[in-house]
Every structure is written in structure tokens, then in C-alpha cells.
Amino acid sequence: MEHALQDQVAVVTGGSRGIGRAICLSLARDGAQVVAIARDLDQLTLLAKESREAGLPGSITPCRLDMTDREGIDDAIKQIMAQRDRIDILVNNAGITRDGLLATMDDDQFDEVLTVNLRSAFWIMRAVVRPMIGARRGRIVNVSSISGITGNAGQANYAASKAGLIGLTKSIAKELGKRNITCNAVAPGFITTDMTDRLPEQTKEAVKPHIPLRRFGTSEEIAAAVRFLVGPEARYITGHVLVVDGGLSM
Ligand code: NAP
Numbered sequence: 001m002e003h004a005l006q007d008q009v010a011v012v013t014g015g016s017r018g019i020g021r022a023i024c025l026s027l028a029r030d031g032a033q034v035v036a037i038a039r040d041l042d043q044l045t046l047l048a049k050e051s052r053e054a055g056l057p058g059s060i061t062p063c064r065l066d067m068t069d070r071e072g073i074d075d076a077i078k079q080i081m082a083q084r085d086r087i088d089i090l091v092n093n094a095g096i097t098r099d100g101l102l103a104t105m106d107d108d109q110f111d112e113v114l115t116v117n118l119r120s121a122f123w124i125m126r127a128v129v130r131p132m133i134g135a136r137r138g139r140i141v142n143v144s145s146i147s148g149i150t151g152n153a154g155q156a157n158y159a160a161s162k163a164g165l166i167g168l169t170k171s172i173a174k175e176l177g178k179r180n181i182t183c184n185a186v187a188p189g190f191i192t193t194d195m196t197d198r199l200p201e202q203t204k205e206a207v208k209p210h211i212p213l214r215r216f217g218t219s220e221e222i223a224a225a226v227r228f229l230v231g232p233e234a235r236y237i238t239g240h241v242l243v244v245d246g247g248l249s250m
Helices: 016-030 041-053 070-084 107-135 157-178 201-210 219-230
Strands: 008-015 032-037 059-064 089-092 137-143 181-187 241-244
Touching: 008 016, 008 070, 008 107, 016 032, 016 059, 016 089, 016 219, 032 041, 032 070, 041 059, 041 181, 070 107, 089 107, 089 219, 107 137, 107 157, 107 181, 137 157, 137 219, 157 181, 181 219, 219 241
Parallel strands: 008 032, 008 089, 032 059, 089 137, 137 181, 181 241
Antiparallel strands: none
16 A cells, blocks of 8 residues: 655654654654654664554654754765655754743853754754755645744743744745745644643643643644645645644634
8 A cells, every 4th residue: 555655755853752753653654764863862762663563654763863963963964865865854843941031041041942943943954955956845844832923931932943943934935835845834832742741730730721622732633733744735835834732822
């Protein structure tokens, strides 16, 4: 049986846990050859093993890389191209929070979040669009956040990085549409992962009544949106921000 993403090479950043892990599995389930990037090689190796044991039609290959390492990113993309000769899909999902109030936020706290969440996405997109332009085909999805649309008290650094990703997404969509490269963003609301597990129980309970669907989302529900945007069904969609938040931000 032919799968929708059969033989397509997909690069997914932040693949070791949470949403990124679910994205890797979802793409491999549809036949993609996924290169999963993160710093934690053990978790990536476990993920690759899980995909093999599940007999998924695609594959997951671990790539240990810190997304703050610009040269490392360029080298990794060169290596993937040397081995596979194509990159069809890029999902920028790696992200961190270092929350705090503006008055006491230090430069490191701001810069680190901007580097992991935004600058790294610029670096890897720049490296990946070159082969995509050559192939006259590509699908890019950036994992933003509703914080980047609505803003969020205590998250000036994070919200700025996620709003930046939306600007990057729309600009690239305009720049590279003529090359048959689409670029979209997914903006999750509250999703149950390590990132939200760190929040105090009280904060989480206080948010739930404001979510029309009355619960946090799952990583799989974000992966489904990403899978849609990289697949053939979304070929005429570009520059879009798909909000997946149970209705929270409307
Ligand atoms: P998570 O469970 O904390 O996972 C974050 C992922 O990013 C991990 O795989 C981590 O891998 C990777 N990562 C972090 N720093 C990295 C670095 N320097 N280099 C390479 N990889 C790095 O978070 P999550 O909830 O799945 O979040 C995934 C994305 O969704 C993020 O961009 C986040 O901002 C966004 N998002 C999440 C929510 C939510 O409610 N959970 C809401 C809106 C948006 P290693 O630690 O192994 O490197």
C-alpha cells in the first residue's frame, strides 16, 4: 500500500519528547523517513526503536544536535543531503520556556529563548530551503504558540520568539511560494507535555475553565495538524497559522 508521505525525507527538531516525538511518529506512520533532532540521544534512540518495533512504514533516525549550534545545524543538513539527497519536509518544533516578569528578566533569559525558539529556526530554514529550491518542492511547518498571537504575562521572551516565528513563516511563504515551497505555522494552546507539567497545579486548574473544550490538548492532536500541513491535502495552503487550542484564544 502506498502511504501519503512514502519515501519523503522529513527533518523534525525537538523530536525527543512531547509534541516533537508525536510528530515524528505521525510522519513515520505515513511512510516518511524522519530525521529526529534533539540533544538527548538516549530518548531519540528509544523513539527510533519504538518505531521499528511498531513496524511503521517509514523510519526514524536519531540526530543528536543542539539547535543553538549554528555550524552544527549547517553540517547536519549537509550530512542529511549527502546521505538521502533530498529534504521534503522541515518541522521546527524545538522550543523552551524561561518564564519571568519583564522587570527582572535578564539578558540571558531573553537571549536563550530567542536563540532556541527563533534564531535556530531561521538557521535551519536557511540551510534547508537551498535543496528545496533546487527540487522545486518543500513543506515547512513552524511550531509557534498562542502566546505569540495573544501575548502572555510572564512570557515576554517566549511570546516574542513565537510571534517572530509567525513573521518568519509568512515572509517565507511569500518569498518561496513561486518555488512550490509552502510554509505554515501551528499555534498550540495548552498541551500536556513536560513543558506544561512544570506549571503549578493551581495555574493549570485556573486555565481550564477558559478553554471551551475544558481540557488540555495532547501531543497527538498537534501532530495531526502538522501532518495535515505537510501532506498532499494542504498543497494550496501557505502562510497560514493553524491554531490548535481547544478554543482558548478566540
Ligand atoms: P518539551 O516536552 O519540553 O520538548 C521540547 C523539545 O525541544 C524536546 O525534544 C527538546 O529536546 C527540544 N529542545 C529544547 N532545546 C533544544 C536545543 N537547544 N536543541 C535541540 N533540541 C532542543 O516541549 P513541548 O511541549 O513538546 O513543546 C514543543 C514545541 O511546542 C515548543 O516549540 C513549544 O514552545 C511549543 N508549544 C508547546 C505548548 C505546550 O503547551 N506544551 C504550547 C504552545 C507551544 P532535548 O531536551 O532532548 O534537546
